[in-house]
Amino acid sequence: MAVDTLAPSPSPAAPRRGAERPFACVLVANRGEIARRVFRTLRRLGIRSVAVFTEADADAPHAREADHAVRVPSYLDVDAVVAAAMATGADAVHPGYGFLSENAAFARACAAAGVVFVGPGVEALEVMGDKIRAKAHVAAHGVPTVPGFSAAGLSDAEIAAEAARTGYPLLVKPSAGGGGKGMTIAAGPHDLADALATARRVARAAFGDDTLLLERLLERPRHIEVQVLADAHGTTLSLGERECTLQRRHQKVIEEAPSPAVDAALRARFGEAAVAAARSVGYLGAGTVEFLVAGDRLHEPFFIEMNTRLQVEHPVTEMVTGLDLVEQQLRVAAGFALDLPPVRLDGHAVEARVYAEAPSRGYLPATGTVGLWHPGPARVDSAVETGTVVSAHYDPLIAKVIAHGPDRATALARLDAALADTVVLGVDTNITDLRALLAEPAVRAGDLHTGLLDRRGTPDAPEPTPDALAAVAARVADAGTPASDSAWDRIGAWRAGGARAQRTVFLEDDAGRLHEAAPAPGEAVVVGGPAEFWVHADGGAHRLRVVSRRAAAERRRAAAGRAPGAVDPDLVAPLPGTVVAVHVADGDAVEEGSRLVTIEAMKMEHTVTAPHAGTVRVCVAAGSQVARDQVVATVTLAGEVPERVEGPGTRGVPESAASPVSATGEAEVPERVEGPGTRGVPASGASPVSATGARAEAFRSAGTPASAPSPKETLS
The missing domain is CATH 3.30.1490.20 (ATP-grasp fold, A domain)
Known part of the structure; x- marks a missing residue:
C-alpha cells in the first residue's frame, strides 16, 4: 500500500485532544542547547520542567533555566536520573539526544518506576540501537542497505x-x-x-x-535523512527529508530542508522507505531514518541507520513544516493520536552548528569562558550565555543558528548574515569557517558530497581586520597598558610645540603574526585585558595579545635568522585532554609522520605525529592529563640540540599568564583596570566589555548578565 509521506492520515477512531496538556511535569535527561530547547516547549504548554546537572555543569544555563534542578553523578547514570524523576514528581522523561536517549535499559527503568519515556518502545530501541541488527532487520522488510x-x-x-x-x-x-x-x-x-x-x-x-x-x-555520496512521526493509533508519516551531506569527520556541520537534490517523486520514494523502516519495529514518536546515495544515482537510497530520538538538526524540519516536534513527541508519548493538518513544505531552512573549536588547529575542540555571547537575528538554539565555561567534559557544540527563507538562496544569505552578527568572545569557534563554507561555489550550487569538507583541508587563522586591530589598540591605550618597554613610550609620544601623537600598539594573533595598530574608533566589540583581548569586528572574532616593542623586534630578528623550512622539534598537545596511548619510547628512531602520542578529549582522539625523521624524547605517560600547548614529545635531528625559547603563550608559560615582557625579562605591570575580580566589580561578573559605533549600546547591555541564581532545587 502506498503511503502519503507528507499528509497525515489519523485513525478515524482517534480522539481530537489538541487542547489537552500531555503531562504535568517532565524531566529532561540532557544538557546544553537541547535541554533548553525542550524547556521552551514545556513552558509554552504550561508543563513544569526538571533539569539534571553534573558537578561540571553546576552553573550551566540549562540547570538554572528549569523550574527544578537535580544534581546527578553523570548524565549516563540510569538509577540517578530515574530517582530524580520520581523525587520531583515528573510523570515523563524527555531524553533529548545522545546520553541515554537510545538506551533500552533506561526506557525499561522508566517504565518500572511508572515514568513515561518520551521515545519509542523497547523493541525499536534494541533493534535500531544496534547498527548490525538494524541493517539485517530492515533488509528483511525490503529496505535497501549498504x-x-x-x-x-x-x-x-x-x-x-x-x-x-x-x-x-x-x-x-x-x-x-x-x-x-x-x-x-x-x-x-x-x-x-x-x-x-x-x-x-x-x-x-x-x-x-x-x-x-x-x-x-560509497564514492561522493550524499547523506539524506527523513523525519518520521508515528503514534499508537496506526499512523506513521514522513515530514520530508533533510540534506545532511556537509560533514567533517562524519560529524554534521550544516543541514538543510528540503534537499536541493530531491524532487517530489524522489521525496516520495525516500518517505516510503523511511516509513517502512519505522513500521517494521512498531515505531512510536519522532525518529529519523538515514540514507546514503551515490551522487550520480540518487534514485538508489541505501539505509544506514535509524536514530530513535530527536535529531540535532530537527529545527530545519520545524521551520519548513511549522510543527513543534517536541510537542508532537510529548503528545504521542501521552497516548494522543497525531491530529495534524496536511503537512506542506514552506520555503527552505538551513542550520549551522557552532562548535567551540579551532579550525586553524585542525578543527580541534576548544575550551574557555565565554566573555560575551550575543546571538544574531535568527532562530538560535544555544547552550551558552555570557560567563558560561566551555569545558572538555562534553561535546563542543555550543549553539545552532537556523535561518529560513522562501527559497534556498535567501535562506543561505540570511544564515550568513546571522552568523556575522553572532558574537562569541572568549572561546575559539568555527563561525568564520562556517561563513567561508557557505560562500563556496559548490555549496551555493547544491553540488554536495560527504567528503567535501574534509578535502578543504585546514584553513589559516583569519587575519584581524583593521577595525579589529584599531579597537583593541584603543582598549590598550584606554587601559594604560604599556605598548612597549621604551622610556620614550613611557613619557608619551610628543613633538615640540605640538599635540600628543597616537602611539603604536603591537599585537599578536593566534597564528603568531605580529601587527602594528594605532587606536581608532570603529564598529567592534572588545572584551578582556590587560594582556589578552577578544574582539568581534566585520563579522568575525579574533584573540589578540599585547606584545612589547622590544619583544616584537626580537621576534622579527629571530624569524629573519631562521633557516627556510625549519621545524620546531617540540611537539605540543593541540588541546587539553587525556593521553590514551604513547606509541614510542624514549630514544626511538622515528620517521616523518610516525605516531607518537594519542590524546582524547570530548570523546574524540587526536594523534601527534613526528614532523620529520629523528630521535624522539617522550614527555608524557599514558593516562596523564595535558594542557593545550604542553610539550608532549621532542623529535631532534641527529646531533642537534634545539634552543628553547620561553615566552607568553608558549611552552612553559600558560597563556593565561601572558603579559608584556620588559627588556630586563621582568613582566611589566599595567595600570589596574576595573573588571571582574578587581575593585568595584564582583568576580562572578563578565569580562570588561567595550563597544564602539552604532551597535555599542546593545552590547553594553549584553556584556554583564543578571546575577545567576543557584539551581532551584538540588537533591544529592
Missing part, C-alpha cells in the same frame, strides 16, 4: 578476509551509538588494523561497546 558485514565474534584475521570479499574502501564504525564517533576509513588492507584499533577504543569510551560494523564506502 553492502557490508558485522565484525561481531570475528578475529582480526577473519575480519580482514571478509573485508577483502566486501571490497575497499571500507567504513569501520561502532555498532552502538551515533554522531559519527569512532568512524574510521580503511582505504585498503594496510589501513585496516589501525582503523579497527581506533574504532574499538573510541567505541568503548563513548558507548561501552566495541562491536564494529564494516560497510562499503
Whole structure:
C-alpha cells in the first residue's frame, strides 16, 4: 500500500485532544542547547520542567533555566536520573539526544518506576540501537542497505578476509551509538588494523561497546535523512527529508530542508522507505531514518541507520513544516493520536552548528569562558550565555543558528548574515569557517558530497581586520597598558610645540603574526585585558595579545635568522585532554609522520605525529592529563640540540599568564583596570566589555548578565 509521506492520515477512531496538556511535569535527561530547547516547549504548554546537572555543569544555563534542578553523578547514570524523576514528581522523561536517549535499559527503568519515556518502545530501541541488527532487520522488510558485514565474534584475521570479499574502501564504525564517533576509513588492507584499533577504543569510551560494523564506502555520496512521526493509533508519516551531506569527520556541520537534490517523486520514494523502516519495529514518536546515495544515482537510497530520538538538526524540519516536534513527541508519548493538518513544505531552512573549536588547529575542540555571547537575528538554539565555561567534559557544540527563507538562496544569505552578527568572545569557534563554507561555489550550487569538507583541508587563522586591530589598540591605550618597554613610550609620544601623537600598539594573533595598530574608533566589540583581548569586528572574532616593542623586534630578528623550512622539534598537545596511548619510547628512531602520542578529549582522539625523521624524547605517560600547548614529545635531528625559547603563550608559560615582557625579562605591570575580580566589580561578573559605533549600546547591555541564581532545587 502506498503511503502519503507528507499528509497525515489519523485513525478515524482517534480522539481530537489538541487542547489537552500531555503531562504535568517532565524531566529532561540532557544538557546544553537541547535541554533548553525542550524547556521552551514545556513552558509554552504550561508543563513544569526538571533539569539534571553534573558537578561540571553546576552553573550551566540549562540547570538554572528549569523550574527544578537535580544534581546527578553523570548524565549516563540510569538509577540517578530515574530517582530524580520520581523525587520531583515528573510523570515523563524527555531524553533529548545522545546520553541515554537510545538506551533500552533506561526506557525499561522508566517504565518500572511508572515514568513515561518520551521515545519509542523497547523493541525499536534494541533493534535500531544496534547498527548490525538494524541493517539485517530492515533488509528483511525490503529496505535497501549498504553492502557490508558485522565484525561481531570475528578475529582480526577473519575480519580482514571478509573485508577483502566486501571490497575497499571500507567504513569501520561502532555498532552502538551515533554522531559519527569512532568512524574510521580503511582505504585498503594496510589501513585496516589501525582503523579497527581506533574504532574499538573510541567505541568503548563513548558507548561501552566495541562491536564494529564494516560497510562499503560509497564514492561522493550524499547523506539524506527523513523525519518520521508515528503514534499508537496506526499512523506513521514522513515530514520530508533533510540534506545532511556537509560533514567533517562524519560529524554534521550544516543541514538543510528540503534537499536541493530531491524532487517530489524522489521525496516520495525516500518517505516510503523511511516509513517502512519505522513500521517494521512498531515505531512510536519522532525518529529519523538515514540514507546514503551515490551522487550520480540518487534514485538508489541505501539505509544506514535509524536514530530513535530527536535529531540535532530537527529545527530545519520545524521551520519548513511549522510543527513543534517536541510537542508532537510529548503528545504521542501521552497516548494522543497525531491530529495534524496536511503537512506542506514552506520555503527552505538551513542550520549551522557552532562548535567551540579551532579550525586553524585542525578543527580541534576548544575550551574557555565565554566573555560575551550575543546571538544574531535568527532562530538560535544555544547552550551558552555570557560567563558560561566551555569545558572538555562534553561535546563542543555550543549553539545552532537556523535561518529560513522562501527559497534556498535567501535562506543561505540570511544564515550568513546571522552568523556575522553572532558574537562569541572568549572561546575559539568555527563561525568564520562556517561563513567561508557557505560562500563556496559548490555549496551555493547544491553540488554536495560527504567528503567535501574534509578535502578543504585546514584553513589559516583569519587575519584581524583593521577595525579589529584599531579597537583593541584603543582598549590598550584606554587601559594604560604599556605598548612597549621604551622610556620614550613611557613619557608619551610628543613633538615640540605640538599635540600628543597616537602611539603604536603591537599585537599578536593566534597564528603568531605580529601587527602594528594605532587606536581608532570603529564598529567592534572588545572584551578582556590587560594582556589578552577578544574582539568581534566585520563579522568575525579574533584573540589578540599585547606584545612589547622590544619583544616584537626580537621576534622579527629571530624569524629573519631562521633557516627556510625549519621545524620546531617540540611537539605540543593541540588541546587539553587525556593521553590514551604513547606509541614510542624514549630514544626511538622515528620517521616523518610516525605516531607518537594519542590524546582524547570530548570523546574524540587526536594523534601527534613526528614532523620529520629523528630521535624522539617522550614527555608524557599514558593516562596523564595535558594542557593545550604542553610539550608532549621532542623529535631532534641527529646531533642537534634545539634552543628553547620561553615566552607568553608558549611552552612553559600558560597563556593565561601572558603579559608584556620588559627588556630586563621582568613582566611589566599595567595600570589596574576595573573588571571582574578587581575593585568595584564582583568576580562572578563578565569580562570588561567595550563597544564602539552604532551597535555599542546593545552590547553594553549584553556584556554583564543578571546575577545567576543557584539551581532551584538540588537533591544529592
